Amino acid sequence: xxxxxxxxxxxxxxxxxxxxxxxxxxxxxxxxxxxxxxxxxxxxxxxxxxxxxxxxxxxxxxxxxxxxxxxxxxxxxxxxxxxxxxxxxxxxxxxxxxxxxxxxxxxxxxxxxxxxxxxxxxxxxxxxxxxxxxxxxx
Numbered sequence: 001x002x003x004x005x006x007x008x009x010x011x012x013x014x015x016x017x018x019x020x021x022x023x024x025x026x027x028x029x030x031x032x033x034x035x036x037x038x039x040x041x042x043x044x045x046x047x048x049x050x051x052x053x054x055x056x057x058x059x060x061x062x063x064x065x066x067x068x069x070x071x072x073x074x075x076x077x078x079x080x081x082x083x084x085x086x087x088x089x090x091x092x093x094x095x096x097x098x099x100x101x102x103x104x105x106x107x108x109x110x111x112x113x114x115x116x117x118x119x120x121x122x123x124x125x126x127x128x129x130x131x132x133x134x135x136x137x138x
Contacts, residue, residue: 004045006044006045006046006047007046007047007065007068007070008046008047008048008049009046009047009048009049009065009068009070009112009114010048010049010050010051010056010063010064010065010112011048011049011050011051011064011065011111011112012051012064012112013111013112014034014035014036014037014048014049014050016111017037017048017111017112018032018037018039018048020110020111021037021039021046021048022039024083024084024088024090025041025072025116026041027039027040027041027046028040028041030045034050035049035050035053036048036049036050036053046070051063051064064112064113065112065113065114066112066113066114067113067115068113068114068115069107069114069115069116069117070110070114070115070116070117071117071119072116072117072118072119073119073120073121074118074119074120075120076120077096077104077105077106077118077119077120078096078104078120080118081096081106081118084108084118085106085108090108090109091108091109092106092107092108093107093108093109093115094106094107098122100124100125100127100128101124101125101128102121102122102123102124102128102132103119103120103121103122104119104120104122105117105118105119105120106118
């Protein structure tokens with residue numbers, strides 16, 4: 001039986017990653033060391049880990065989580081745009097916009113090349129409406 005599943009983002013700078021995720025992103029610290037931080041926001045979890053820690057197999061040490069996208073689905077993407085980009089000063093790599101596949105979203109830069117995609121589900125275009133299965137349709 002699966003009890004939990006969450007990303008662990010390898011980072012070159014644990015304190016900076018901790019500050020990012022616990023700052024404007026609103027996560028709370030559950031476990032905190034100088035090499036690993038477990039975070040939670042409501043029922044959702046993520047963690048950051050020093051990319052050179054000995055628990056990482058030798059061949060994979062020194063690599064950051066660059067290129068990883070962390071999706072944060074929210075009730076009001078426009079309010080989050082205002083809070084995170086306009087007032088919060090985060091760099092928007094993709095401005096807020098509607099997508100035919102059923103999202104209104106924007107993307108900001110996180111630590112170590114991680115991208116944070118902030119999303120509110122919207123009705124998809126007719127082209128994409130038929131590709132949703134079961135309960136996943138917005």
